[in-house]
Amino acid sequence: MGADVGLLEVVAGILLVGAAAVTLWAPRLAAAVSFIGFGVVLSAFWAVMGAPDIALAEAALGAGVTGALFIETVTRHDQTGTREGPWWPGAVAAALLAAALVPSLAATAAATAKAPTADLVEDMLPATGMEHPVTGVLLAFRAYDTLLESGVLMMAGVAALALRREAAPSAPLGRKSAAAPVPPVLSAGTDALVWLVRVIAPVLLLAGLWLLFAGSTDSGGAFQSGAVLAAMLILLRVTGTVPDWLTAAGSDALLRLSLVIGVVVFIVAGLLGPLAGQPWLSWDGGWAFAAILTVEILLTVGIAAGLYALFISLGGADEVVQS
């Protein structure tokens, strides 16, 4: 990757910095929209840097789901009252931070090193039954990190659902707040959007499942797949085309079960190692691939449920379409 900078990279870099500047200094709605643009440019950068897995995750998680969360937050509140302080503390702090960071990073970049871990991963990968190094690292070599990370997402979903429940004991699905009136998010062109979502939802489902199973041999995996599936659910919910079994009375129980099942099965699968006389969270031998695939499928369910739980905790979009 010691290649020189081409024109394309310079243009993309200007785009990235411009999108970041708009995201940071624009009013709320413009910032949220610009954040999605920033995510798209950044995912192009990940792809150029030789990390298609991160590009997929950035597009689905960073730009997609986070963008939906920001848009949902800003369109439900009309508080744009950002009171600005004086400009000079920011300028001084930026200059100091940049002065500290740039020389050390430049020195590090000059020392081109062969990543020692890449060879290790290459050598150990066949033992996991996985062919794609990033998936192997996530689910076999650094399984502990992945478990804790899924736990963080699960806890965030649980905490968000708890806040939502406390706020609305009488209305389990969304609610109308007296203090913050809901603006008509989907006033014009709703029909076209509903039609579009009906068409692309099956495609998103297929894409999510493909990302999940492609993860063992190619770019993709549980996190990208879960994010795409959560995006599908969010789109269905925003347009009011959620299937009946997702809005029925039992759907909250289903959501809670999906939220925890990934982490629970991960822990149980991790205990298989000690039973076979091996360390905790280690999969070896013939059943390594089966164990990792099972964990990955249920982890995907848990991730999709966690992201969806975060979104619906922001307030139901059900009543918007109906009104």
Place this chain on the structure above:
Amino acid sequence: MSAVLLYLLLGTVVTVAGTVRMLLVRDLMARLVAMNLVGSGSLLILLALGARSEETDPVLSALVITGLVITVAFTGFGAVLIRRIEEVRAEDAAGMDSAAPGGPGGPGDPGGEQR
């Protein structure tokens, strides 16, 4: 200039701008957005260091994906918290409105100074 140096530079610019904005802005939503940009910028620096070798380091790639997931988790929870905080503030302001005609922005505005 090598490509890695450009990535490092971009990561630094985004991180520094995001940090400064996050520390100085009063609007909670803008703070959360800035926090996301700090995360993105530092992940860019991280992967730029992993992209120095011929093949991008899979361990660092996995670490960056972990970072993205953690970011979306805290962002979602933060957004829910912001929503609740602003609901309470709006209710307080409405209460002040009906109690005293001065309303928000007056000397008794409860949430104004803490923002």
